[in-house]
Amino acid sequence: MRLLPRSRTLTVAAAGALAVGTITFGGAQLMAPPPGHAATVATTAAPPWARDGFAWGYGDSAAQTTTTQATTEASDSQLTGVVDIVTTVNFGQGEAAGTGIVLTSGGEVLTNNHVVSGSTSIKVTALSTGRSYAAKVVGTSATNDIAVLQLEGASGLATAPIGTASGLAVGDEVTGVGNAGNEPGTAASPGTVTDLDQQITASDGTGSGETLTGLIETSAAIASGDSGGPLLDADGRLVGIDTAAQTDRTGQTVAGYAIPIDHALDIASQILAGADNATISQGVPAFLGVQTSAYGQWGGWAPQQSAYAAGVTIAGVVTDSAADRAGLTSGDTITAVGGTEVASADELTAALAQRQPGDKVAITWTDATGTSHTATVTLGEGPAA
Template identity: 45%
Template sequence: MSYYQPPSRPGSPRPLRTLGLVLGAVLATVLLGFAFLVAATPQSVPGHAQLSLVQHSGTGQQVAAPLSTQAIANKVNPGLVNINTTLGYRGQQAAGTGMVLTPNGEVLTNNHVVAGATSIRATAVGNGRTYGATVIGYDRTRDVAVLKLDGASGLPTVPLGDSSRVAVGDSIVALGNAGGAGGTPVPAPGKVSALNQSVNALDESTGNTEQLSGLIQVSANIQSGDSGGALAGSTGRVIGMTTAAATGGPGGEGGGIGYAMPINQALSVARQIVSGAASETVHLGKSAFLGVAINDSVSGAVIQQVVAGGPAAHAGIAVGDTLTTFDGHAVDSASTLTGLMDRFHPGDKVGVGWLNQAGHERTATVTLAEGPVG
């Protein structure tokens, strides 16, 4: 993690990430689960050589008789988990959803559900047990993460469908940890209203932006906490992973418009993660940590806070200094630093440069620590 978001107050709810959605000439605002910002470290993860999934690839959603909303929920809910995270450096907690892919507890979710977490716990809807969880890997740019539930076995998995067969007008049911309430997810029925949508994401707490594309747009009551949950088709097979919702409803409700990542796209990333194939965007294992909070300004990457006892503090970096270089590369913003940090892992030594408040240039070599999830 390149830096952390300072807490507003102990126990405060994690802020929502907003998205600007561009649909032709229409500009709307949408919410995406919970805020995120962390840099990761690519490293190999033993013991996860292959992700074997049974994925239905019929000729359409209506091959089998459509099920009732409750029947779909009964079919999908046992394979869901309610995720709760502690954001230690922010003094906050957050909640989301995940989908069980394998009986031994490999779970698919959005990266933003677990980003910034210093601990993760997941309660399986199917058996009611709560497990500690570790992150196998994640892709921040495509907002996908895969978790491993500690000590899990014999878990029911979600029934997987084929998102390439989805059409506008198809009936859907969204299932997730709405509002972070826990327990058995309450179904949110709706329809597919558009395909292949793109959203520009803005994290209001950090100012970072990203684009997600190829999303399924639905008319359904998506809420905060639903992120990482299941979007099921009329036959009860998962065709998408709930990722975003339009603003407008009270209490984090989505105002009736939601967005899901096609399940084929999400599973492609998940398979890459579980196979241990790191790339420019896929990061495996633990995250590196410099220990500074950065405030982007016209004068550059100004240090807002420094974690006591962290690598930056040991180097002599102080609040009010301006970070200028990392590993020999120029740093002009928080997002630039996060991208540079992706190349490193805990224990790596790296050169940093900064300008102190007196205007003097300083350099040091720091040993990166282990930080929160990316």
């Protein structure tokens, strides 16, 4: 399997900027230098119109200077309560890596939502013991980029030393720790707090976006795989969750971003209390196991029919899913869920969102010959939201 990059794009809203540059969750498309090597971090901005190869707008030019900060192997104390997370995505088509933080000795783990989003299985390794566990998603908040996992069969785990971000100031020393690049060993990247209360906007290929606010900005070289890992203060206490990194065109980190631990724990507490609302979801969604065609948004063309078929055209079916076991195939058109007509992929998604894994529901579809079928299926567990 290949390690998949987390490739969602973010933009930074900075005071005085006329436009924005591009950054990624956890430096997701970049690999950190191996422990013992140096990471170069820009500490003084280049001219806005020249920075990072993007259109930053116009402004006064400034000389760019850099400082080199060593990325080293994390110490035992820095690894306390830290876990590596490897997720299987696309039903076994690839893997992605991230980091997490142990909240309880019984195996509740805090990480970023984007670390587990789209995953169909999750393996977590406690770095203090080397033991690995299967993990389930307790709940997620895409809006806040927070997820809580439960390790199966875990007990007696060391927990992270929790601090607070409330007293942080610009210039304070911090260290980002994480599974950088999914390389052997865990990297510790020292830096300083360069700004507070920062805002970034994340967007995916569809043009939809999420905005994260109140973030800590740091010069620590946060890199691919660090997402969900701890940002530690000078006393080794957890003050933030590594989340995003801005890079220059050579791939070097010029700014890292972390969610303040106080906010992250507040969201985690709501998840663990069972909150299920507009910003927090419990568990994983119900899963039918079909990939919809783009044409399904408009009804979809059913072969051997003289007009567009009302419903959602299936472009693919996941092997051994509820849809597969019911006999649905590519080219079929789903017309109803639970007796309620669906005319678009959005309506199909909404109909399934009302149900839980394990629920039984009647699916009605039309095959390529125009013949209608109805079968009752048991919905499975879908990829994490």
